[in-house]
Amino acid sequence: MKYSLYAALALLSFISCGNNDNTIDDPRPVDKKAYHFEFKNYHVTNTVLYKGTQKSNPDESLLNTYWPLYQEPAWMKINLDLQNNSIQLVAESTTDFTYNFKMSNDSVFINENGSNKPSYIGNFNKNEASFTLKRTFQYIKRVPREDNDGLLITQTTLFGTTKPENIFGKVFKTPSEMTKSEDQVLWSNIEYYYKAL
Secondary structure (H helix, E strand, O other), rough: HHHHHHHHHHHHHHHHHHOOOOOOOOOOOOOOOEEEEEEEEEEEEEEEEEOOOOHHHHHOHHHHHHHHOHHHHHHHEEEEEOOOOHHHHHEEOOOOEEEEEEEEEEEEEEEOOOOOOOEEEEHHHHHHEEEEEEEEEEEEEEEEOOOOOOOOOEEEEEEEOOOHHHHHOOOOOHHHHHHOOOOOOEEEEEEEEEEEO
16 A cells, blocks of 8 residues: 555546646847847949930949038938837937838838838848948939029939939939039939947
8 A cells, every 4th residue: 555655646647747748949139129230331222323315333432522421321320110110210319210110021112201112121131130221322413404493403322223214204204304514313222330239
């Protein structure tokens, strides 16, 4: 009787230890839910200039004429919250901006200024814990024509990249409409690289 009691107690202890629901056998690492990035460097990917109908790819030094501070982004830090799908662009001397974002593969899109169309702002590389912010600078100058038009100059800085199809159609439909030698269309695409803290 004594031995059967010991055997029953031992059996109960093995059964209760075998059904421990608190063990975790999942060897996968826990994904980070938030990343904090700091600006490291930049790269001018391309610059295109039309003067009249003549196209060129000028040296990076030309950008100082139009955008003297292009080498540093407006935001020195970026906070990316994957759980709440929000990205915060942190400036050191001006206003910070926070946007909701959507991702497609590694591309990050935000809805900016109440637009229904998402704006591409850059790439998030989870493996390298890095973020590439894409900015584009656009300058358009249309000199007066004989029919009393005034001088028109626009200069903008946007998220994403500029291609001929998304700059022509604003003031000039095509380069062939740039009939005056002083007419200009200039754009430059710049990538700002951030690394996780």
